[in-house]
Amino acid sequence: MCTGRIVYPVFYNISFESAEEHASETETHVLKIGVIGGGQLARMMIPAAINLALDVRVLAEAPGSPAEIAATSVGDYRDAATVLAFAAEVDVITFDHEHVPQSVLAALVATGVRVHPGPDALLYAQDKLLMRAKLSELGLPTPDWAEVRSAAELQTFLDAHGGAGVLKTPRGGYDGKGVRVVRSAAEATDWFTAVAESGDTGSLLVEELVDFTRELALLGARRPGGQSAYWPVVETIQRDGVCAEVLAPAPTSDTAVAAEAERIARALADGLGITGVFAVELFETRDGRVLVNEMAMRPHNSGHWTQDGSFTSQFEQHLRAIADLPLGDPAPRAPITVMANILGGPVEGTLADRYPLVMAQFPEAKIHNYNKEPRPGRKVGHVNVTGTDLGEVRTRAREIESLFQG
């Protein structure tokens, strides 16, 4: 059955169940799926939902959100009444982001609606200290870390780790926000004040400054019963703390690194009981180790390449996983796919104003426009380019990106 597909042998990873096992599932199976949050991740689930005729509805934050075409409600995801009213019309709830408060998640679960990923799994994505503790409990490799409650505790950690560390707020950070490299505890005074006032634990997370050679990401999906599928490990390239480029698969990755990345992802998926697509962001160190950096419990920027570079996009896979349908084939469709984020967009006008220029030069480029107002540094779209030669594909992706900027 694999004949004729571009199968990347090491990474082509899906734990198939037998057809017989499924043959007994004859009841009507299509669920109404509610997505909390109307951002670009919700938006990009919609094409997959249309193909499979899955009923996807969105609770958007505001009118005009990227996922507006499927928005059936507009309201605040922090308000339990709003979320419960939305959830009453669907069979399963999933998320565009990880920010729904645990109290609202608990109220959702109490109504009996399926919530995927569940509150227990989401908690780790919401709180970096809990995640670090869980990773250590699972025996997975991470940078050295500590929970620090004071400048003195922080200084002790820094002194033990070459005088430098990466300080993180446990909650609320993303795209480089809530992350700071510090070389003395004095540089952290404002954050200790802020977390003390926030009503949280008052703690910060500090991690050793890892001497990494590059960043990798491993994207997977898991069904409620445990079936899982993994895309090949990719390299992610950040600019100013934001993902700028993804190279799929990670170039010159030796099989040991790829296997270790996948081992970590599998252990996390099963250890946390994740349902849905998730991503593990990793450091590859100078001495050949793989360490967990961050984790996301949802489709992720490092997986946008799958829309045009894999047989199954992360958005289709997420819908399959949360609807408890057999997972799709994560095999790559091309030897190389490069995803380039469009960060900011044009100074004047919209991305679409650049279509004549971009499309005439790059008729093969797959453009994904989130329909968001351009703003410096904002993720407003991305482009996927496929090919066989990494340098050539990457050059094309960067040229396209630059045509959408400035």
Add this chain to the structure above:
Amino acid sequence: MCTGRIVYPVFYNISFESAEEHASETETHVLKIGVIGGGQLARMMIPAAINLALDVRVLAEAPGSPAEIAATSVGDYRDAATVLAFAAEVDVITFDHEHVPQSVLAALVATGVRVHPGPDALLYAQDKLLMRAKLSELGLPTPDWAEVRSAAELQTFLDAHGGAGVLKTPRGGYDGKGVRVVRSAAEATDWFTAVAESGDTGSLLVEELVDFTRELALLGARRPGGQSAYWPVVETIQRDGVCAEVLAPAPTSDTAVAAEAERIARALADGLGITGVFAVELFETRDGRVLVNEMAMRPHNSGHWTQDGSFTSQFEQHLRAIADLPLGDPAPRAPITVMANILGGPVEGTLADRYPLVMAQFPEAKIHNYNKEPRPGRKVGHVNVTGTDLGEVRTRAREIESLFQG
């Protein structure tokens, strides 16, 4: 720039314009696109519209139509007031089908809205006699044909063509409806009565019964200024007059046949001034000729394979063409793609009820479900399968199709 793509050298056909030519187009370019008709073709334009953030709105025939998610109006496409009210909110009008009356099209054009394809081009898709006359005028190869107004005229044609012919109602036929093989004029009495009563010209179209070895289709797209792009010629396999399977590209097709198919499509596109995606259905004869059978002025069943088998799907290409954006790359993404229609669907329940079975056995299959009630013979979805070995890919496609039936 072609490195890294699976380029099928003979067929990779897009008339590129220079980037400089486009560089001057700096005005805001995104149009509001109105689609008349809410069937599966309109439905399948929506994922492409979401990717490119094109604003696509649908005038659907009824609530619950396949394209409902983008429906902003529900009403009768034969009613000028309904259509004009819908068109007032958009910049360009296109179609899910070819049935909008010429009087309504003329009223649309009079308002100044862009109509693509235009009434002149649509007329040929609406009237098979006009199409045959136009084809002959353009010097393109067709089966021998005649306009017949009486049993006597029909008998004369039959006598001159071996005693048999294919009789067609000039208007309203599709999927084998309005087509009948006749061996005597007596078999046509009811149709002559019907067309006489219909208020049309009272004529029928008769064509010679072609000794064809197989049916081919050539799908292309054309922008208002004339830029055009052509996908490789495909083989279409009909059952009971309905397209059942498409093999892309057409197997063992010699380059002469492929070149002739494309020559015909180019001549038609330019000769009729088409804007948008169109399809030419062809006969390949035992003696190696290629004859035009039918023509469609819209995305077409013979092009569904492009959704997963080409860099640019026919639906994205149609939107690019009617929005006057540079056309996308029509190159295949795999050596072989087979599209199998799901005709009828399950006797009980819905297509989605079969997902557990199908997806577990065929994780690589791309399923397209139109969200239509199953009914014998009805096109309710299709599946695309890619690979390198035609026999193996076709077997998989048929197995999947059979899992959705019965």
